Amino acid sequence: MNVAATAPKFGQSVKRQEDGRFLRGKGKYVDDMILPGQLYAAFVRSPFAHAKISGIGTEGAATMPGVTRIVTGQELAATGLPPLPCGWAITSRDGVPMKVGIRHALAMDTVRYVGEPVALVIAETQNQARDAAEAVMVDYEDLAVLTDITDALGDGAADIHPDIAGNLAFDWELGDESATEEAFASAAHCVPLTLRNNRLVPNAIEPRAINACWDAADEQLTIYMTHQNPIGMRMFYAAVFGLAAEHKLRIVSPDVGGGFGSKAHNYPEEVVVAAAAKLVEGPVKWTADRNEAFLTDAHGRDHLTDVELALDEDGRFLALKVDTKANVGAYLSGSGSLVPTYMYATMLSGQYVIPAIHARVRAVYTNTCPVDAYRGAGRPEAAYVIERIVNVAAERLGIDQAEIRRRNFIRDFPYQTPLVYEYDSGDYEKSLDAALDLADYNGFATRKAASKAKGKLRGIGVSAYVEACGIGPSGKLARLGGGAGMWESAEVRVHPVGTVEVLTGAHSHGQGHATTFAQVVSDRFGVPIENVSVIQGDTDRIQAGTGTYGSRASVGMSATLRACDRIVEKGKQIVAHLMQVDYDTISFEDGIFSSTDSNVTIAFAEMAFAAHAASGFPTDEIEPGLVASSFFDPPEFTYPAGVYVCEVEIDPDTGVVNVASFCAADDFGNVANPMIVEGQVHGGVTQGIGQALWENALYDPDTGQLMSASFMDYGMPRAGGLPDYKLVFSGVPSPSNPLGMKGCGEAGAIGSPPAIINAVCDALDVTHVEMPASPEKIWRLCRERETA
Template identity: 85%
Template structure:
């Protein structure tokens, strides 16, 4: 058999290897698992946004059928269970460390958002657990609820954490304030805008779920969890539960039905359920229902921002000043301090050569669900700020939106921004040209006239985004407040018959790792992709890793490539002995070892068998077997970038906004699998359309109740509400990893919201519209236009 003939190449579109079992309903999810002696958990949740717990009566519920145990917050604290940590240390601009409100797995004496867990019921069936949870009696002393940052920072605002003045977790800054002020002082034009980045609910298809089992005999804990970083969770859980060694704790994250960042955090429910399994000495399972997910899955975004841009007489940017109040919810979540600081303010330069930038960020506690990373995590908020103010500047200075961007693009790489990051590579003007051509930018006037003839309003919007991906360099992240390394590992095992296993610390929750990681191996070894298995998500099998978030495929795949290269180097040594030539004379290409000094060729599978047979080479010089391990810590982030062009058509009689056309030109560096990347862009853009037009997690300002707590009230994008996307890739390879990749998973959600809102403002001929641009909001603006 010619093995090389069936291998696939890096950069080739290959159907996803994992989809067959998903389409047949053969996926393995946490909620599918029923363990021997299975018990079930249900939470008693606070119906109040802010209240003191004055009484907690579990006696009646404890005697109900099937109930094994009911746990309270005080009981967990007394047992030594630590509070949930925030993983990133931020220091305020006055040098004071951030103020972290204590967050226990179950509330002890006070609740700070609707849905906060107060007690945990364990029973023999799910129905029994839920019935008993409803029977637990909790007395609350209601306190004022604060859901908006402006109310929470008022002089007379109630303190959400008594020890934290002004409800401010930190008051942080980045950039050169003096240089920025100088830029404004010499400016010919100053443009200012106040905008909100609306709060979102992640809404993965699969809700959060956990099934924890304590083995009292071996004192080992096995936790099945729907999570993006099971290996990272093992470190915290081992410490929290007092396990003498991490090998006593096995974390397994099987198939994960979507995450978008929301499953990368440390949640109180999972900690409480795991601790409960130790107390009852049996397996305990909890799966969130959709109502719980709306209330308690970490929300995204929710910024209130004042932004000012200084320009010279020719429309060139001189300085940018940003003041953001970030709503972090009732507690600082795992990355709640990182997202509005080093994931946000560091990206405010966008694609532009802005000489001076200064950002101030205040993190404000409110009586809402904690906020954490959600697809893009800080990068969408930054892109929205810079792309909206650039569009407003173009409008007020009378410059074409494409031209003002072109005039200010960064052109030399690497480029050191005024806000920490050094961009690796790019050709922003080329990407802009590709997007404009794809969108037929010059033909817009004709399309606009045609819409007007039908009584509709048509608008066009641009957005040029850049993001930081490949969340890596451990040393740099430590300087930004990170507490752990962000490298990735891979172990490549070649079996005697030439089949290959890849063990990776990365973990897929929809990205197609079983295909793209196998594609790297198939290309490098020249073996069929069907002969490559990718193993992930089980700490009993994976030695180390840091999970998947922030488009880290380039990190995990680079570790895999390096391990493959080690295999090839050993294979060349073995082949040299088999061919009886010098090692330096051996070449390897398309799955074949060869040498100009020999007429013998050896296929990769033949070499693999020889490596295990160990009879054709001296084993005192070359060890038998074929296994390689690599750890890859990138020297720098990668910086994908792109330009999006959106056209909308608005019906002024109903306020309905139709996305008539959406064109995306992206620079993702080298692309492993274009088909999968296209799917990632489709998904991200769709989520961005959802944020721009429909989605909004809205709390009642008086009671703190989530008013958009179901799909009846929370608008989600549907297939009929999005166009057929037009995509083009215009890549400049990244020098930060051996594959030249940049990352693509979050791009669509970063660049699309500003493009859509810019198009809406263009259609309505207004200065600004806050997201979401709902039909009611747009209809009212249309009526005002008619009256004005």
């Protein structure tokens, strides 16, 4: 790209432009808003994991103070509201399309997980709505409860959905089964492992919220909601649910307090509130409490996997077979079929040359909260499988865990894996060397001895992850079953005084787009970054877009750059007339237009003014004004990759695992803003450590009650007990977008869980420990170790 030589912003740790309002308490989140005539909603939720609804009594609740309306599933269905869709079509191995359990926005005759919404109460205050919700009398008849994958697939298990036998949504495969079996048959070593990927609750600190307002006169529906993709939601609400015509539907996602995937989904609650707002013709607000967030925000992970790796005499990988059972919860959420298939199995080659791979994935219904994308979404599950089995193999063959990786790394790019993807670029050895160096890998024995002298057990774990980001190439996604394009758009508006607005469908909910997108514009136009506003999250202002998830902001930034290029191109045409020189003689650098045929120079802002004054150039050839837009559909995915090295120190008396150090070498391609990117890695790694050591969404198998449904029961990472992480960027620019970026949002959560568990296993000298490696679990292993 053409960057300003005087003060380039791209690649610099520019301080965030958006910080001021957050630091002053002036952020604008959905729950902060109170509209005139505001009504409040509360949900009646199922206390049972699986039950028939035999009656709903609303009479008592309806006459309570302030109650405006009570809405049931039958009533909503009568308005023509259809069930919620699953957006990604998967076909089973036998050619049968996936079986989708019908999910009504409000349960009709059966509830299938604790917390499933059954009715909505609207009242004048939030407390009135909540009190009345408790007074709605629902008659339930208990049904058999299944929360565990194995139980739900077991012989004689009750069917959770009618007409879906054996609770199997699909039985899907990827890769070459016979080639894989052949390789296994002649392999020197076959190393098996069974492992679970524990279920997680995303827990953005801002709970989900919506405030919906119906204007009957104009048939206009305005919705303020916490969401990562408001423009996508408008399409859903118009095209699927028919809540309003798309041009009469405005969705605004103002400041959003963290997403991590959990706010990218199409949830029943928000649909119900939007539909209810039309019934009462007033603004209706619902804000989840934390308990509701635990029970109903789509959960993450929850896999049970048998994996086996075949190796030759020298520890070179020959083949990999993977058999995964994925718990999708009570219903297939919007991406519930995508995450355990194309987001997961496609990544099972990891950073390695593995000539033959076969993966089978069975998606299983249970009486639990639906599972969908959560930071990493399928890729952490894949990294965990491959990075654990590699360590188990290394241990079996007596090869150092770093060496076995080095021996099997992909070195030639682009590299076509046996599983769909063609990795575009990378230098895995560079990241390995950088991470080992950062971690002082060679000095580990000394530190282990020092820990031992204190009565502590020290272990070191390496993991090497790769992921696919920057979705998407829309055509390729469609061939994999995707139902919508995933380009991104940006519109760049230059004002007469040379200030700039960027309007993009990418949505920042902590990622700092107001800064990074402005960095691109500042460089391209040579204008101060303070003169650039980045506008997002309002469908009335943004022309089009597909949102932020899957580490894909590079797509929107690329659209922004292209739109800027078009502005510069038009600027050159205008300037050629102003200077009365040939267009071909004009160049633009550092915010200045100049010509080889003139001593005159024209600054960017002067050109902008001239574009609007429209008197110095022929407006029949060049239209006045200075606006350009771009829809960027990347030609390929990007493939961020990296190597993480973690050291843990375990106290055998308490079972507490202390993360002694964590070092990360990440290839994110070109890095727009190292300060912001480091922050993304910090957050991702912490969520990964949380998964590995503390977090667990645990359902009681008998009742289906979520046992860890508050911050008092669920092991959220806190500041204590975490080290300062050491980071280095080992980037190789991506050829898949003009900025050379790869994406950084999810990497930390993908690469860190196996690094931690590899370190824990190393410390305890055991083959495997299931996540979370809680003190109780580790304490028991230490006792067994003593007994042995």
